[in-house]
Amino acid sequence: xxxxxxxxxxxxxxxxxxxxxxxxxxxxxxxxxxxxxxxxxxxxxxxxxxxxxxxxxxxxxxxxxxxxxxxxxxxxxxxxxxxxxxxxxxxxxxxxxxxxxxxxxxxxxxxxxxxxxxxxxxxxxxxxxxxxxxxxxxxxxxxxxxxxxxxxxxxxxxxxxxxxxxxxxxxxxxxxxxxxxxxxxxxxxxxxxxxxxxxxxxxxxxxxxxxxxxxxxxxxxxxxxxxxxxxxxxxxxxxxxxxxxxxxxxxxxxxxxxxxxxxxxxxxxxxxxxxxxxxxxxxxxxxxxxxxxxxxxxxxxxxxxxxxxxxxxxxxxxxxxxxxxxxxxxxxxxxxxxxxxxxxxxxxxxxxxxxxxxxxxxxxxxxxxxxxxxxxxxxxxxxxxxxxxxxxxxxxxxxxxxxxxxxxxxxxxxxxxxxxxxxxxxxxxxx
Numbered sequence: 244x245x246x247x248x249x250x251x252x253x254x255x256x257x258x259x260x261x262x263x264x265x266x267x268x269x270x271x272x273x274x275x276x277x278x279x280x281x282x283x284x285x286x287x288x289x290x291x292x293x294x295x296x297x298x299x300x301x302x303x304x305x306x307x308x309x310x311x312x313x314x315x316x317x318x319x320x321x322x323x324x325x326x327x328x329x330x331x332x333x334x335x336x337x338x339x340x341x342x343x344x345x346x347x348x349x350x351x352x353x354x355x356x357x358x359x360x361x362x363x364x365x366x367x368x369x370x371x372x373x374x375x376x377x378x379x380x381x382x383x384x385x386x387x388x389x390x391x392x393x394x395x396x397x398x399x400x401x402x403x404x405x406x407x408x409x410x411x412x413x414x415x416x417x418x419x420x421x422x423x424x425x426x427x428x429x430x431x432x433x434x435x436x437x438x439x440x441x442x443x444x445x446x447x448x449x450x451x452x453x454x455x456x457x458x459x460x461x462x463x464x465x466x467x468x469x470x471x472x473x474x475x476x477x478x479x480x481x482x483x484x485x486x487x488x489x490x491x492x493x494x495x496x497x498x499x500x501x502x503x504x505x506x507x508x509x510x511x512x513x514x515x516x517x518x519x520x521x522x523x524x525x526x527x528x529x530x531x532x533x534x535x536x537x538x539x540x541x542x543x544x545x546x547x548x549x550x551x552x553x554x555x556x557x558x559x560x561x562x563x564x565x566x567x568x569x570x571x572x573x574x575x576x577x578x579x580x581x582x583x584x585x586x587x588x589x590x591x592x593x594x595x596x597x598x599x600x601x602x603x604x605x606x607x608x609x610x611x612x613x614x615x616x617x618x619x620x621x622x623x624x625x626x627x628x629x630x631x632x633x634x635x636x637x638x639x640x641x642x643x644x645x646x647x648x649x650x651x652x653x654x655x656x657x658x659x660x661x662x663x664x665x666x667x668x669x670x671x672x673x674x
Contacts, residue, residue, distance in 0.1 A: 246672070247672040248671055249669055249670050250609070250610060250613070250669040250670075250671070253620075254609075254613070254619065254620065254669070255312040255313040255351060255621045256312055256624075256662075256665065256666040256669075257306075257314050257315070257621070257622070257623050257624070257666070258306070258314060258315070258625070258627035259586060259587055259623040259625050259626060259627065260295070260314075260315070260317075260626050260628060261317045261358040261359065261402070262316070262358065262360070263289055263292070263317075263360040263631065264289075264292065264293075264630035264631045265292050265295040265631070266292045266293075266294075266295045266296040267289070267290060267292025267293065267296055268290060268292070268294070269296070269321055270290065271321040271325040271362055271363055272289070272319060272321035272360045272361065273321075273360060273361050273363050273365070273366035273418045274289040274360050274418065274631075275288065275290055275363070276363050276366070276418070277417075277418040278290065282420065282634065283633075283636050284634060284636030284637075285638065287631070287636040291631070293629060293648075293651065294651040295628065296337070298653075299337075299340075299344075302627075302653070303341065303344040303345055303348060303350070304348075305644065306345070306350055306627065307349075309643070309659055309662070310666040310667040311350055311627075311663075311666055312350065312351065312666060313350060313352075313353065313621055313623065314350050314351070314352055314353070314627070315353040315354075315355065315586055315587075315623045317354065317355035317356070317357075317402070318354060318356060318391075319360065320356075320360070320361055320362055320365070322337070322338075323335065323387065324362060324386070326364060327362075327365075328382075335390055338391065339391065339394065342354075342391060342394040342395060351397070352394075352395055353397045353398075353399055353586075353621075353623075354387075354391070354398055354399065355399040355401075356383070356384055356398065356399070356401070356442070357380070357400065359403075359406075359407055359417065365379060370411075370418075370419065371430075371434050372427060372434075377437055377438045377441065380438045380442075381438065384400070384446065385445060388445070388449045388450065392446075392450050392455045396450070396456070396457030396458060396459055397459075397460045397461075398446050398462075399461075399462055399463055399464050399523055399586065400438070400442045400443065400446075400462070400463050401435055401438070401439055401463050402525075402586075403464055403465065404435045404439075404465075405465070405466055405490050405491065405494050407431075408427075408431045408435070409428065410633075410634075412424045412427040412428045412431060413428055416633070417633065417634065432497070432507060433503065433507045433508060436498060436507065436512075437512055437513070439497075439498050439518065440512065440513035441513060442461070443461045444513065444518075446459065446461045447459050459520070460520040461519070461520050462519040462523045462584070463498050463519065463523055464525050464586040464587065465491075465494060465498070465523060465525065466525045466526075466527075466587075467524050467571040467575070468526070468527065468530055468567070468571075469528070469529035469564060469567040469571065470490075470491075470529075470530055470545075471483060471530075471532070472532050473532060473533045473534075473546065476534040478534035478536070478543060479533060479534040479543050482532045482534065482540070482543020483543055485541040485542070486541055493507055498518065498519065499517060499519050499522070499581075500515075500516075500517065501513050501514065501515060501516055501517075501518045502515075517579070519581055520581070521581060521583065521584050522575050522579060522583050523586035524571060524572060524575065524583060524584070525585075525587035525625075526567060526568045526585065526588050527561060528561040528562050528563070528567070529562050529567050530545040530547075531545070531546050531547070532545055533545075533546050547562050557590045557592060557597065557601075558590075558591040558593055559591050559635075559639055563590065563597070563601060568585070568588065568609065569612060572585075572612050573612065573615070576612075576617045576618070582619075583620065584619075585619065586621070587625040588605055588623070588625060589601075589625030589626060591632070591640055591641050592641075595657055595658050598643075598658035599658040599661045599662075599674070602624060602662055602665075603673060606665070606671060607671075624662065626641040627642065627643055628642045628646055629642035629644070629645055642656070643659035
């Protein structure tokens with residue numbers, strides 16, 4: 244492995260966040276109500292966040308000081324449409340000002356429309372299981388693009404639909420807390436596929452009709468992990484294959500190609516084509532699959548490699564496996580030849596002992612991809628700030644910037660300063 248390397252100037256480096264995880268103060272979204280039900284770790288609540296909604300001016304300045312060139316963020320749907328069909332001028336003006344400040348600082352925004360959260364009124368209707376789920380979401384998309392499309396040219400429709408469907412309806416971690424409901428998993432996945440396809444066409448249509456400046460780019464952020472059998476046991480191989488198909492493949496086929504495959508259905512509900520202008524990839528870790536005789540867990544149980552030392556794990560116990568980034572991007576590029584955005588890649592590391600090496604090791608894999616002619620255009624570290632890690636609460640510390648939750652003060656970690664230099668120079672010298 245090279246001691247030092249350089250990245251091309253045209254590669255944009257930055258960070259990512261999600262509204263529910265950092266903004267705080269919103270009582271109209273489903274995660275606030277999930278918090279009230281005691282479903283977030285340590286009894287914590289999304290009402291806290293990192294107070295970004297009030298501190299966004301300071302945070303944009305900090306992004307600029309840390310030389311971030313791009314920033315992935317989400318619009319909180321419940322701030323725009325707190326009641327069904329009623330739009331909030333306060334929410335609109337807030338996001339317009341945040342976008343304006345980012346653009347003035349030369350930071351390119353990528354805006355996610357659905358990042359795990361939704362208005363409570365939508366949840367109470369049944370969320371993505373509601374008969375009007377797609378229609379309601381498309382109404383929000385239409386309003387958002389008409390309202391912010393003069394500022395925002397790059398859009399991510401839905402974040403990690405596979406994780407969302409799994410954790411909401413299979414593992415019970417996210418609202419509404421379904422357990423083992425495979426039928427709901429499939430129905431929600433199908434509706435999110437259709438919502439993405441319709442959104443893709445609509446966003447392009449609106450920005451073209453209104454003559455908004457900038458090249459319109461629309462995609463989604465797909466959580467792609469490395470799935471490998473633990474050994475040569477037939478059930479380990481079978482379970483790994485089935486999990487890969489249901490977690491990765493049906494979403495890839497649907498969101499990118501517009502094709503419904505078994506068990507979602509068949510055919511092309513919005514016509515044949517490619518429904519992504521870039522491939523957003525969220526990559527974190529590798530999972531090995533151990534043989535199981537239980538068909539309920541698809542004949543294999545995911546696990547962390549038992550042979551690796553603790554130094555090769557993050558604070559949540561996930562394996563740190565940088566080579567996996569190269570593998571998932573290489574496979575995706577070979578399949579679609581779409582420009583790749585690494586829309587999330589990061590580590591919970593409260594002591595900040597592993598983050599710098601983590602970033603450098605993953606950027607090295609990105610360098611390998613570029614050297615192989617694979618078109619990687621963005622890298623967004625997750626996350627800019629410490630945040631609410633969904634059901635795990637505020638314990639996991641993913642942030643480049645430490646947040647002191649007692650007073651909401653920000654403090655860039657040493658790794659943030661190292662990454663800032665990389666963003667500025669695109670030169671990496673290994674410590």
